[in-house]
Amino acid sequence: MSRIGKAPIELANGVTLDVKDNVVTVKGKHGELTQSIDSRIAVEVEGTTVNLTRSNEDKESKALHGLYRSLINNMVIGVAEGYTIQQELVGVGYRANVKGDLLELALGYSHPIIMQIPKEVKVTADTVKGQPPLVTLFSHDKQLVGQVAAKIRSFRKPEPYKGKGIKFKGELLRRKAGKTASK
Numbered sequence: 001m002s003r004i005g006k007a008p009i010e011l012a013n014g015v016t017l018d019v020k021d022n023v024v025t026v027k028g029k030h031g032e033l034t035q036s037i038d039s040r041i042a043v044e045v046e047g048t049t050v051n052l053t054r055s056n057e058d059k060e061s062k063a064l065h066g067l068y069r070s071l072i073n074n075m076v077i078g079v080a081e082g083y084t085i086q087q088e089l090v091g092v093g094y095r096a097n098v099k100g101d102l103l104e105l106a107l108g109y110s111h112p113i114i115m116q117i118p119k120e121v122k123v124t125a126d127t128v129k130g131q132p133p134l135v136t137l138f139s140h141d142k143q144l145v146g147q148v149a150a151k152i153r154s155f156r157k158p159e160p161y162k163g164k165g166i167k168f169k170g171e172l173l174r175r176k177a178g179k180t181a182s183k
Helices: 059-080 142-154
Strands: 016-020 023-028 031-036 041-046 049-054 083-090 095-099 102-106 113-116 122-126 134-139 165-168
Touching: 016 041, 023 059, 031 059, 041 059, 049 059, 059 142, 083 142, 095 122, 134 142, 142 165
Parallel strands: none
Antiparallel strands: 016 023, 023 031, 041 049, 083 134, 083 165, 095 102, 102 113, 122 134
């Protein structure tokens, strides 16, 4: 039996969860999210507790049981608190500017990189002297904010010799030793 799927989901204050025709809708102070679920998984709401059950014991149903429990739990946390990802731009001359829903990055290429940010994601770019520029992403949708962060990181992944590139705040990079000079 799925250990994750068995765990109940607690709804925070101000969060409502509705189930209609295998579509779960979660509403809270940060917005509204919907997720369609497989017909083999049943969602039962009892006050502020949500439980998921499965109809049979085959391997795929067990996997879906844990998957949908995690997705619904992420939705509940997202509309109640939201998700924040911070990325550092490590490198000489690396800059980030936010203009409306556009993120402009200077990453050492011959041209600036301009990225359209989805309207569900809020972006801020902070520059403090002596520190690498910091890009902060906030959204109620965990999947979307992670996808946007991965796209930003793909523009200049951190390299292992000097550590230049876009990295997540607090991320530890495996550094390699460079070439040694010959005697």
